[in-house]
Amino acid sequence: xVLQGLHLEQLPAYEPxxxxxxAGTGSGxxxxxxxxxxxxxxxxxEATGAPPDEPPPGxxxxxxxAVGIDLDQRxxxxxxxxxxxGDE
Numbered sequence: 851x852v853l854q855g856l857h858l859e860q861l862p863a864y865e866p867x868x869x870x871x872x873a874g875t876g877s878g879x880x881x882x883x884x885x886x887x888x889x890x891x892x893x894x895x896e897a898t899g900a901p902p903d904e905p906p907p908g909x910x911x912x913x914x915x916a917v918g919i920d921l922d923q924r925x926x927x928x929x930x931x932x933x934x935x936g937d938e
Contacts, residue, residue, distance in 0.1 A: 861913040866901030 861910065861917065864905035864909055
């Protein structure tokens with residue numbers, strides 16, 4: 851069934867990101883070098899190395915939306931599969 855293994859009430863708990871930036875975030879070495887003066891002028895929470903104690907604003911809403919989008923995609927794929935297999 852499409853909903854098997856999908857727990858809408860059990861969203862993943864917030865976990866601070868690793869200290870190393872993820873690939874593809876747009877904050878590569880070339881970007882850091884260009885904005886070094888700006889980076890020194892403003893306080894950057896990631897530079898302190900201390901992860902925040904609470905999730906960022908909108909985290910729970912974003913997780914709920916992601917679950918909804920995943921459910922929609924699963925239902926759409928299932929409907930397309932059922933439609934295609936019924937034609938033959």
